[in-house]
Amino acid sequence: MDKPRVVLGVGGGIAAYKACEVLRGLTESGHDVRVVPTDAALNFVGAATFEALSGHPVHTGVFTEVPDVQHVRVGKDADLVMVVPATADLLARAAHGLADDLLTNTLLTARCPVAFFPAMHTEMWEHPATRDNVALLRARGLLVAEPDSGRLTGVDNGKGRLADPREIVDLARLLLAEPAALPRDLTGIRVAISAGGTREALDPVRYLGNRSSGKQGYALARVAAQRGADVTLIAAHTVALPQPAGVEVRHVSSARELGEAVHAASADADVVVMAAAVADFRPAERADHKIKKSDDQPDPTITLVRNPDILAELVKNRREGQIIVGFAAETGDEAGGVLEHARAKLKRKGCDLLVVNAVGDGKAFEVEDNGGWLLTAPALGGAERPIPLGSKSQLASAVWDAVSELTAH
Numbered sequence: 001m002d003k004p005r006v007v008l009g010v011g012g013g014i015a016a017y018k019a020c021e022v023l024r025g026l027t028e029s030g031h032d033v034r035v036v037p038t039d040a041a042l043n044f045v046g047a048a049t050f051e052a053l054s055g056h057p058v059h060t061g062v063f064t065e066v067p068d069v070q071h072v073r074v075g076k077d078a079d080l081v082m083v084v085p086a087t088a089d090l091l092a093r094a095a096h097g098l099a100d101d102l103l104t105n106t107l108l109t110a111r112c113p114v115a116f117f118p119a120m121h122t123e124m125w126e127h128p129a130t131r132d133n134v135a136l137l138r139a140r141g142l143l144v145a146e147p148d149s150g151r152l153t154g155v156d157n158g159k160g161r162l163a164d165p166r167e168i169v170d171l172a173r174l175l176l177a178e179p180a181a182l183p184r185d186l187t188g189i190r191v192a193i194s195a196g197g198t199r200e201a202l203d204p205v206r207y208l209g210n211r212s213s214g215k216q217g218y219a220l221a222r223v224a225a226q227r228g229a230d231v232t233l234i235a236a237h238t239v240a241l242p243q244p245a246g247v248e249v250r251h252v253s254s255a256r257e258l259g260e261a262v263h264a265a266s267a268d269a270d271v272v273v274m275a276a277a278v279a280d281f282r283p284a285e286r287a288d289h290k291i292k293k294s295d296d297q298p299d300p301t302i303t304l305v306r307n308p309d310i311l312a313e314l315v316k317n318r319r320e321g322q323i324i325v326g327f328a329a330e331t332g333d334e335a336g337g338v339l340e341h342a343r344a345k346l347k348r349k350g351c352d353l354l355v356v357n358a359v360g361d362g363k364a365f366e367v368e369d370n371g372g373w374l375l376t377a378p379a380l381g382g383a384e385r386p387i388p389l390g391s392k393s394q395l396a397s398a399v400w401d402a403v404s405e406l407t408a409h
């Protein structure tokens with residue numbers, strides 16, 4: 001199969017150096033990348049770097065390779081065009097259809113998905129001119145990702161930081177898989193998502209935990225934010241993951257802490273998604289000091305007590321119109337298959353949507369791809385949709401498609 005062809009446009013901002021990481025991530029995951037910088041971008045990163053990393057020549061203007069009609073061909077041949085970083089100037093030129101260099105020509109000739117990843121100072125991002133340009137581009141169906149908050153050039157801090165390069169590569173993969181996957185249909189919707197695995201302390205150094213990586217919850221947060229939602233992510237121990245751009249993250253540890261944070265966030269949330277692996281039990285006692293082995297004492301026995309079922313509590317206290325999404329990790333056994341267990345769980349938990357992952361044998365935990373079913377409560381039509389095996393962002397998209405349908409009614 002031909003490699004997907006990605007055009008990586010690079011704007012003239014200090015974050016241009018991070019485009020090299022995006023380029024690396026894309027080529028290493030099997031994409032053919034053509035870099036099209038602006039002249040200004042070459043003040044930050046030299047053409048030789050882009051040529052060496054992409055394996056293609058790099059031009060900025062329309063007067064090179066003229067017989068090949070490059071200014072039309074580069075855009076027409078692309079499967080995806082990404083602009084990293086998108087400066088305020090580039091967003092303005094794109095919004096108004098200017099075509100004064102190879103990149104802006106490419107943006108006008110592209111018939112594939114186009115995504116902008118802005119980076120600029122907060123004042124520029126918040127300026128009405130930029131807001132209007134972003135709104136115009138989004139209204140035309142282009143993706144303008146939310147920038148991150150944090151350290152900017154110099155001593156400044158605030159919104160306008162380029163999204164994490166790993167996030168950008170992940171979104172590129174999602175856009176190539178499902179070009180229509182990122183509408184702004186969740187604009188104005190507040191969502192709370194739990195992710196990761198809780199830890200129940202036995203003593204100051206030991207705990208009972210589980211193998212959840214948190215990647216699925218983070219993917220749900222990332223995709224919801226890019227579709228316009230206002231997202232709070234409650235993260236219990238995850239592997240090291242980039243912070244999704246535009247998402248407020250609260251870190252917790254135990255099931256009870258997670259419960260408190262989820263209930264607080266759900267008070268004004270339209271949608272709550274319980275993607276975290278919550279420990280059903282915790283040690284009845286937590287030792288203040290490290291538990292020591294001793295030849296004089298019998299070996300310790302751990303007594304477990306039940307943790308609250310947060311999903312069940314959410315369903316019990318749900319606000320009018322609030323949508324609650326649960327996850328079920330099932331292996332199937334002699335009493336029934338994965339789907340039979342899942343249907344029973346949907347009924348028992350009383351949530352509106354249940355995402356069902358088949359687990360075991362390397363499926364779902366600690367892996368990049370996920371698949372399963374999406375079950376809708378009988379009262380809401382009882383649909384049972386298979387989710388084909390794909391990236392965790394693709395599964396997240398399927399969940400938000402279903403939520404979006406429910407919120408539209």
Ligand code: CTP
Pocket residue numbers: 255274275276277278279280307308309310311312325326327328329
């Ligand atoms: N969950 C929760 N609180 C718990 C345990 C689970 O909110 N104490 C949530 C999970 O986040 C998930 C859903 O409930 O969305 C299903 O979790 P799972 O562990 O599969 O379900 P259980 O009810 O524990 O069922 P069982 O262990 O019997 O399979």
